[in-house]
Every structure is written in structure tokens, then in C-alpha cells.
Amino acid sequence: MASVPHIAVIGGGSTGIGIARDLSMRGVDVTLVEQGNLTHGTTGRMHGLLHSGGRYAVADQKSATECIEENRVLRDIASHCVEMTGGLFVKRPEDTEEYFQKKLEGCKECGIPAEVVSREEARQMEPHLAKDIDKAITVPDGAIDPFRLVVANAASAKEHGARIETHTKVTDLLVEDDEVVGIEVEHASGAGKHVHGVEGGTEEIYADYVVNATGAWAGRIGDMAGVDIEVRPSKGVMTIMNIRQVDTVINRCKPKGDADIVVPHETTAILGTTDEEVDDPEDYPEKQWEVDHMIDTLSELVPMLEDARTIRSFWGVRPLYEPPNVGSDDPTDITRDYFLLDHDERDNLQGMTSIVGGKFTTYRMMGEEISDHVCEKFGIDAECRTADVPLPGSEDFSVLRDYMDEFGLRSPIGRRSVERLGSRADEVLKTDGPNPTVCECEGVTRAEVQDAIDQSGSDLNAVRIRTRSSMGNCQGGFCCHRMANELYGEYDELTTREAWDELLQERWKGQRHALWGQQLSQAMLNYAMHAATQNRDNDPADGTPIDFSAFDNGQAVTTGDDAGATDVATDGGQHGD
Amino acid sequence: MSDAESNIDPADGTDFQPTAPNTGEEFEPVDVFPDSDDFDLRPGSDSCYKCSTCDTNCPVAEVDDEFPGPKFQGPEQWRLKQADGEHTIDDSVMDCSNCLRCDSACPSGVPLGQMHNTARGEYVSEELNTFSIEYIRNRILANYRTSAWLASKFPRTSSFMMNFGPVRWMMDKVLKVPKERDFPEFATETFQEWWAKQGGATGSRERAREVRERRGEPVDADKKVAYFHGCYSNYNTPEVAKALVNVYEYFGYEVVVPEQKCSGTPMFANGMLADARRHAEVNVSSMSDLVDQGYDAVASCTSCSLALRQEYPELFDIDGIEEVSDNTFESVEYLRIHEDLKGEIEAAEVDGELAAEFGYHAPCHARNQGLERQAVELFGDLEGAEMEDVGDSCSGISGTYGWKSEKYEKSMKIAEDMFEHMEEGTESEVGMTECPTCAMQMEHGTGYDIRHPLELLEAALIEEN
Numbered sequence A: 001m002a003s004v005p006h007i008a009v010i011g012g013g014s015t016g017i018g019i020a021r022d023l024s025m026r027g028v029d030v031t032l033v034e035q036g037n038l039t040h041g042t043t044g045r046m047h048g049l050l051h052s053g054g055r056y057a058v059a060d061q062k063s064a065t066e067c068i069e070e071n072r073v074l075r076d077i078a079s080h081c082v083e084m085t086g087g088l089f090v091k092r093p094e095d096t097e098e099y100f101q102k103k104l105e106g107c108k109e110c111g112i113p114a115e116v117v118s119r120e121e122a123r124q125m126e127p128h129l130a131k132d133i134d135k136a137i138t139v140p141d142g143a144i145d146p147f148r149l150v151v152a153n154a155a156s157a158k159e160h161g162a163r164i165e166t167h168t169k170v171t172d173l174l175v176e177d178d179e180v181v182g183i184e185v186e187h188a189s190g191a192g193k194h195v196h197g198v199e200g201g202t203e204e205i206y207a208d209y210v211v212n213a214t215g216a217w218a219g220r221i222g223d224m225a226g227v228d229i230e231v232r233p234s235k236g237v238m239t240i241m242n243i244r245q246v247d248t249v250i251n252r253c254k255p256k257g258d259a260d261i262v263v264p265h266e267t268t269a270i271l272g273t274t275d276e277e278v279d280d281p282e283d284y285p286e287k288q289w290e291v292d293h294m295i296d297t298l299s300e301l302v303p304m305l306e307d308a309r310t311i312r313s314f315w316g317v318r319p320l321y322e323p324p325n326v327g328s329d330d331p332t333d334i335t336r337d338y339f340l341l342d343h344d345e346r347d348n349l350q351g352m353t354s355i356v357g358g359k360f361t362t363y364r365m366m367g368e369e370i371s372d373h374v375c376e377k378f379g380i381d382a383e384c385r386t387a388d389v390p391l392p393g394s395e396d397f398s399v400l401r402d403y404m405d406e407f408g409l410r411s412p413i414g415r416r417s418v419e420r421l422g423s424r425a426d427e428v429l430k431t432d433g434p435n436p437t438v439c440e441c442e443g444v445t446r447a448e449v450q451d452a453i454d455q456s457g458s459d460l461n462a463v464r465i466r467t468r469s470s471m472g473n474c475q476g477g478f479c480c481h482r483m484a485n486e487l488y489g490e491y492d493e494l495t496t497r498e499a500w501d502e503l504l505q506e507r508w509k510g511q512r513h514a515l516w517g518q519q520l521s522q523a524m525l526n527y528a529m530h531a532a533t534q535n536r537d538n539d540p541a542d543g544t545p546i547d548f549s550a551f552d553n554g555q556a557v558t559t560g561d562d563a564g565a566t567d568v569a570t571d572g573g574q575h576g577d
Numbered sequence B: 001m002s003d004a005e006s007n008i009d010p011a012d013g014t015d016f017q018p019t020a021p022n023t024g025e026e027f028e029p030v031d032v033f034p035d036s037d038d039f040d041l042r043p044g045s046d047s048c049y050k051c052s053t054c055d056t057n058c059p060v061a062e063v064d065d066e067f068p069g070p071k072f073q074g075p076e077q078w079r080l081k082q083a084d085g086e087h088t089i090d091d092s093v094m095d096c097s098n099c100l101r102c103d104s105a106c107p108s109g110v111p112l113g114q115m116h117n118t119a120r121g122e123y124v125s126e127e128l129n130t131f132s133i134e135y136i137r138n139r140i141l142a143n144y145r146t147s148a149w150l151a152s153k154f155p156r157t158s159s160f161m162m163n164f165g166p167v168r169w170m171m172d173k174v175l176k177v178p179k180e181r182d183f184p185e186f187a188t189e190t191f192q193e194w195w196a197k198q199g200g201a202t203g204s205r206e207r208a209r210e211v212r213e214r215r216g217e218p219v220d221a222d223k224k225v226a227y228f229h230g231c232y233s234n235y236n237t238p239e240v241a242k243a244l245v246n247v248y249e250y251f252g253y254e255v256v257v258p259e260q261k262c263s264g265t266p267m268f269a270n271g272m273l274a275d276a277r278r279h280a281e282v283n284v285s286s287m288s289d290l291v292d293q294g295y296d297a298v299a300s301c302t303s304c305s306l307a308l309r310q311e312y313p314e315l316f317d318i319d320g321i322e323e324v325s326d327n328t329f330e331s332v333e334y335l336r337i338h339e340d341l342k343g344e345i346e347a348a349e350v351d352g353e354l355a356a357e358f359g360y361h362a363p364c365h366a367r368n369q370g371l372e373r374q375a376v377e378l379f380g381d382l383e384g385a386e387m388e389d390v391g392d393s394c395s396g397i398s399g400t401y402g403w404k405s406e407k408y409e410k411s412m413k414i415a416e417d418m419f420e421h422m423e424e425g426t427e428s429e430v431g432m433t434e435c436p437t438c439a440m441q442m443e444h445g446t447g448y449d450i451r452h453p454l455e456l457l458e459a460a461l462i463e464e465n
Ligand SMILES: Cc1cc2nc3c(=O)[nH]c(=O)nc-3n(C[C@H](O)[C@H](O)[C@H](O)COP(=O)(O)OP(=O)(O)OC[C@H]3O[C@@H](n4cnc5c(N)ncnc54)[C@H](O)[C@@H]3O)c2cc1C
Pocket: A010, A011, A012, A013, A014, A015, A016, A033, A034, A035, A036, A038, A039, A040, A041, A042, A043, A044, A045, A046, A047, A048, A049, A050, A051, A168, A169, A170, A171, A213, A214, A215, A216, A217, A234, A235, A236, A237, A238, A273, A315, A316, A317, A318, A319, A357, A358, A359, A360, A361, A362
């Protein structure tokens, strides 16, 4: 084929975005569509562990080996998304010595650096570990921010010419003579950046090839062309603690089991998780006992979790895939490996390949493999460069600086901002105007929020995942309206209100499973402010804008001799203010 | 080091105490940031629901727009902090006067005082250049006891020299100690010298026994207190310390004056935690021996009693610290608990110099111990004296805070309300407070003579006899 092929990628999770970056860096023309905002699917609902591979070192060594390889690559190309916390596999007295030894050997076999540490050493690293643990194995686990990573991949793909459409849902595949020739999509709000209230519409996007990277939804895309993709979605719960009780990833050293890991993530620690098959990746039960179980079981490793404050819980579904002939009963037995399903070879349907299974940690490797596959089809001979070229934000940078002098920011706020922005810090934070803190819990300033709005339009949830604004302990109590306020000006009042409500709804949703103790106090205060002070549950101004000029001027203030000349401005300020 | 092991079952959800910090009894802060003095206080921010009550109570935030306030300083800063040793404390922590109003105002039990003190300690040991003038000046101010000891050797010369024009000018310029301030006068005889002349503990015991006999109480009654006088009443206002001894002996208590160093209050406020710890070790060791023998500790300075009661156990892990903390009281509070002080006062009368209308200011650290109404309630019944509460503003000096040139203006601004109330609310030009540095500020701003409640008690109960 002489001209550059056009490839449509469906799915804006880590897998899809990794493919989009890879292909576009090889000079291919790419369009990626995502039904929500980036990370809308499983990628935005995962644990944030940059696997060392240790968790799979006994049962699934192929995945383990891939993990450690990619772990090394991501530390390099995505340094601003990764915190190398290190990890521990902790053995309690009731866990078997046999498995401990297997874990150790497994790690060595897969090339994962692993060492045994005594109880004392482990507790020196992590003072809040239970006093009665036996010992532990250290591994190079890390923490990774999925939002930042996906956004950086998208930015890089765009730099290389890719078209990325969020809030755009594939409603059908265009099939001609047993060949997929494109996709039919519905835009929630016009092409380009998502702006509330902008009229959407359908579009047919023709493509030379379609890649289905919709994870747990892959079967539905398959259905559109009559092919069967046996994804077995399996749900898992994660509970977010208000602070980091541990600064290292803590794994329980025993064969598969629920509630066996704590990952320090930014300002928080995330407890996880469970593994239970569900029918529908979008509609499954979320139960409080799952959260309780998480806290109870993990308190065996870190006792202070028992009383600590949780700010939120959320569930995600794994896009597990099992080749038709295996037939595992228990979802924990299903491999974590990924599969490339060429529908031509498999179902005699040309023009489309699906990629299913896998891990967030191996997203880049999956992207490389599928890009190789696509390039081969079109006879393109281009090297994969995604392992060598750092992502935007991860180019050479240092977090060690004087934030007050450089950006006028208090040190913890400056530090957090620079950690999030990486090499983009100067570009974003050096502003002439005032730069107040918008989100106090996470230390996010106006400049960073404005930068995110520039990238993503009026979607405040997209601003949230880019900045962490409203993700701290007040869960948006004190900052949602400030974030909305940042929209106003560029966007009108109605757009702003709609975006604000959407953010509030999203913030409240995750707190349903954290309503006891301290987070309940927080929720009560938030409710008083959101529903009462801010009238968000029943605002007469919603819908039609208020005509403020219809109000009278209030009581006139008479000052001495120029009585009658006084007039109060409708904005509440005195004339001359 | 210990874990937060707990017997609370979150499942039944009934043990949640909205006012108890979740760093409560079960939780001991752990030393995760290497280099001693540093505790991990991140769990303390679990209790904060961001209501901002602390901010609205902070006297510094009220006058200083640059100061980010206690909510940022405490729970927010700690939560944003990371244990990687590279996360630095913001320099604004040095603008906090450590008045601890935020600590008592917080409805949710966030350990704000502990957070500020620890952050300040970390800031000073890691950020502040130890050759800087600020560091040297703060260290001199914090170690007031050392300077006071030197000065007391030559009290008259010292009082003169410290306030001698050219010397003050030098201090302002070089050490940045404001020239507007008058240094306190040094007494010609320290309390300790006087105490030795009284026969020390043995003398006190004999006198106490006589009193008990006269009062018809058992001669062997278990009435004994260990007096923590602090530096100021030793070197500068021994009349307060003497009043304490006289009043306590009047009620038949035996007083001992154990070996003691500075309580550490000025050191906490200046982030000199290592210095504070050295002094605390001496204080705790001598006090805990006495507590074991059945003594209670009393202090005439509210900051000293606060240090022993609250700040010590929050910041240090020293043997016996909890027992000392549990058995320490402010001196008038103690008598109100154990004696019929009210009855005695109702029957008494003052005349002479102390028959006056006092403008009473409650020190912030007294508030922290719930003592802000004590003097007003007690002396309201005293014939001859009148008490006028001059409002709940902070005096603004907060120990050493107002002794720094860059803080002088703010310190005076914080105190504006108090000065105004003193001048408008009282006829006689006398004031009253428990705290020696508040007294300095009150005198500095109004020229009033400032007395301690113990002095009035002494006048009411003893001198008339
Ligand atoms: C509880 C849990 C914890 C996990 N923890 C970890 C971990 O710690 N480390 C790790 O490496 N991995 C982890 N994983 C695995 C990892 O999250 C997933 O493997 C990975 O995120 C999958 O990414 P994806 O892009 O394939 O799928 P997704 O992120 O789900 O992306 C698919 C996207 O397709 C979109 N889509 C679907 N249908 C349509 C349509 N019709 N039109 C347009 N778009 C559509 C969806 O909106 C979605 O955004 C975890 C998984 C779970 C469930």
C-alpha cells in the first residue's frame, strides 16, 4: 500500500492509548475513539501498582517476566508517573514457609531482584507493619498513576498526528464483504475537546484497519460484527485511605487470595482487592461487606488500618480472557497474560484485530506487539520507539528546586505540583497572574487547573484526573465550586453549572462506601455546603440563567448631604469599589 | 516504638469519638523520618474535616495575610508530606507564634500543636542555616534561662545594660531584637536564693506541719507539692514564686523545689527541639521521682504547666513522662480542686496596693488548659478587688515571638484589642495575668503594673492576718 494507512483504535484505556502512541510514532495515521473521558474504563479503576512481577512469580511466570521488563522501561520513559516505592512480600506466622521459598525462587527465575529481610528490617522500613510478622521479601514494585500515564501517552500520540476523540462511542462496525472497513460513532458533544451543551452527532469513520482495545467491553464490539470474544469480566474492589500508612507496596506472601495488597499512591494508600466474575462490565453489585473485608484482612498486616480513615471505595472489572479450551472455574486461575485475536485468522473477518487480557503494567508491550502486527499487514517497516522516547512530562527534570522563588508556591504545594507535572512544570506553573491554590488537600493551583482545562475542555472530571484536584480528603467539599469557577469566562454559566454538577455527582458516588467515622463528618459538612449553602440539590438558577438586574438594589445607603445619590451596584459592591 | 494496635471494632461503628484525635491513646507516633525528633504525624490529619475553625481562631492569620494559617500548617502540610526525606517543611511555620489557639479550637481533635512543634523542629534542623542571624537570635531567645542565669549574677548591671540605648540599637540591628522592647528587670535576689534562706524543703515541711496542726488537720496529711517555678519567676519575678510558697504553706502544703531547667516552651516555639529535649529530660526525671513519692507538680506559669502536661508527651518519649503529665497542675487550679478556695475568698478582703480593678487577660496557654475564666470567677467574690476580663484576644507576644524585629509590628497589632480593652475597661492602672510574657506585653502596651493571681491570693489570705 503506497499511501499511509489509517487505523481506527477503539478504547481510550491504557491499551488503546499505548497502541495509538506506538502507531503514530511509526508514521501511521491513527484515530482513537473513547466513549467517556480517557481512562473511563478499567484503567481509571485499577490499583496503581507498577508490578515487579513478584505477584505472578509462582503461578504465571510468563506474565511475571513481562512485568519486570516493562517495570524497567516505564521507570525510564514515564518517570513522572512512577514512584519507585519498592515492595515487600510479607509472611505472617500462619503463612507457609514453603510458599515463601517458592516466591523467592520464582522471583529469581524470572529475573526479579528479590531479597529476604528479617522482621526487624521490614519493620524498620515500614514501622506500621504488624509486630508479629515473620519476615519479608523485597521486590522492585512501584506506584504508577494511570491517569497521568494515559494523558501523557495521548499527548505524545497527538504530537505525532493522531486524532483522539473522547466522549465518542462506537455504535456499530462498518462491515463490507466480511471485512471491517470502519466504525460508526456517536459524539456526545461535537468533535474535538469535550464541551458541555455542544450539539453532538454521528459520524462514520472509514479506516484501513480497526483495532479493538475495549478491554472488558471487547465482546460487545465483537458482537457488532458477529464474532465471539470470550472476555470474562471479573470485578475487584479498592478502598482509598486518607493518608499513606505505608510508603512501600505491601503484599501478603501467600497463594492467591483477596485483600492482600496495600499500594501507597500519591497522598493516599489503596487497599485491594477481590476477584469475582460478573456478567456485565457496567452493571454489577457493589457491596459494603467487600470494603469491610478489605480493611479487616489487611489489618492483619498493618494494624492501624483498622481505625484509619477511608475516603472512598471503587470497583473495577478486569478484562480477563481465556482461550476457549481452558475453562477455569475460578477467575483467579485465569491467566493475566494478553492475547491478540486476529479475526481474519480466527473468524474469517478481515480488517480487525482485538487485544484482550493483560495488565496495565504491560500496556506498552501490548501496544508494541499489536503495532508490529498491523505494520506487518501493511508492509510498513518501522521500528518501535516507545521504549526509548520518554513521554511528555518525563523528559529530564528535577523535583529538587526552590518552589517559593521559582513559582511563588509554598513548599509542599510546589513539590506536589512539580511531581505531577514533571518536565512540564515550568511551562505550566510560571504564570504572571495570581496563582491561588484551588484544591488544598492535594495542593493544586489555578495554573495547573487552567492547563488541564486547555487540554480537555469543560469536562471537570477530565480536569480532576489530570490534576488530582478534588481527590483529597474533603473529596471535593471545598474545591468543586472553585474548579467550576475556573471554567467560567471561557465557558458560559450553563456549561459551567452542568460541568460542576457532573463533578459533584462523581465525587459523591465513591463516598457511599466510606460513610462512617471521620469521612461521615466530612460528608455531613460537604452536604451542608453543597446542598444548603450552594443550593446544588435544588437551584432555581439551574436551567435558565437568572436575570440579576430584575432584583432591586437593596436598601439605599444614605450618606449625609448627597442623599439620593447613593446607589448600590447589583454585584453587591458599592459604586466606586 | 509501637503499633497502633487496637481493640476497637469498626464494624459496630460505635466507638468513633469525633473529638478524639485518631492519634489517641492507642497510637504512638512512629519515628519514620530518620534523625530522632521527627515523628510521622500524617495519621493525625485523618481527623481533619477542613472546617477552618482553626484558621478563624489564629491571631497571626488575622493580622498577617502572608501566613497560610493552622489548617495548612498542620493537617494539610502533614498529609502532603512524604517520608522520602526530600519533602521540606514550608518556611511559614516560623511565623506561627505557638499560641496553640488552633489546638484548642479544633472541634475534631487534630493534634495541631504537636504538628506545628514537630514541623518547626524539622524545619529548623534541616532548613535553617545554623550560622544565620535568625538562628542565633532565636537560639538566644529560646535559651532565655542561660542568659537569665548570667544576668542574675550581676542583676543591676544587666538590667541597665540590656536596656541601655546603644546596646539596644546594636541588638536591633545585629540580632534583630526590636529596640522598642524593654528587657525585663532582673531581681537582686533570685527565688532559689530566697528559698535556700527559708530552709528549703525542710523548712517548708516544718511550717506546713505547724499550719496543719493549727487548722486541725492531721499532722501527717498527704499534702505535698513539687513546685515548677520556671525561669521567669526565679530570675525576674520572685515575688510570684514566693507568693506561691506562702499560699501553699498557708493551706498546710509542704513544698519542694526540685532540680529543674527551662520548661522548653520558648524552644518549641523556635523549633529547637533538641535543646528542649535535653531540658525536658532533667525536668521529667526529677519530677517523676517525686510523683512516685506521691507529690503533685504545680506551676505558676501557664506555659510551663502546658509544656509538662501536653507538649512533653506529644513530642518526647521519656521514661515517666505520662505520669508527670497526668499529675501536673496549674497552681491556682490545684488549690481550687483540693481546698475551699471559694469560701476563703468570700470571707477575705484586700486593701492597699492590691485593692484595685484589674484588667485580666487570659493567656492562650491557660485557655488551652481550660483555665481562662478561673481568675475572674475566683476573685469576683473578693471584697476590695474587681476583675475586668479584657476580652479573648491574644496578647500577641507569645513568648519569644514578639521579641523578633520582623514580628514586632504584627505582635503589637494582635494585641491592639487587648490594649484597648485594658485602657477603656479599667480605672486603676493594673492588670493581671498568669503568663510572664503576656505580662510584659501588657505592660509594654499600656504602662500598667501587671500582677499574678497568686500575688492577689497571698494579699487576700495572708497579709491581712
Ligand atoms: C481491581 C483491579 C485492579 C487492577 N490493578 C492493577 C495493577 O495494580 N497493576 C496493573 O498493572 N494492572 C492492574 N489491573 C489491570 C489493568 O487495570 C487492566 O488490565 C488495564 O487497565 C486494562 O486496560 P484496557 O485499556 O485494556 O481496558 P480499559 O481501561 O477498560 O479500556 C477500554 C476502554 O474502552 C472503552 N469502550 C468500551 N466500549 C466502547 C465503545 N463502544 N466505544 C468507545 N469506547 C468504548 C471504555 O470506555 C474503556 O475506557 C487491575 C484491574 C482491576 C480490575
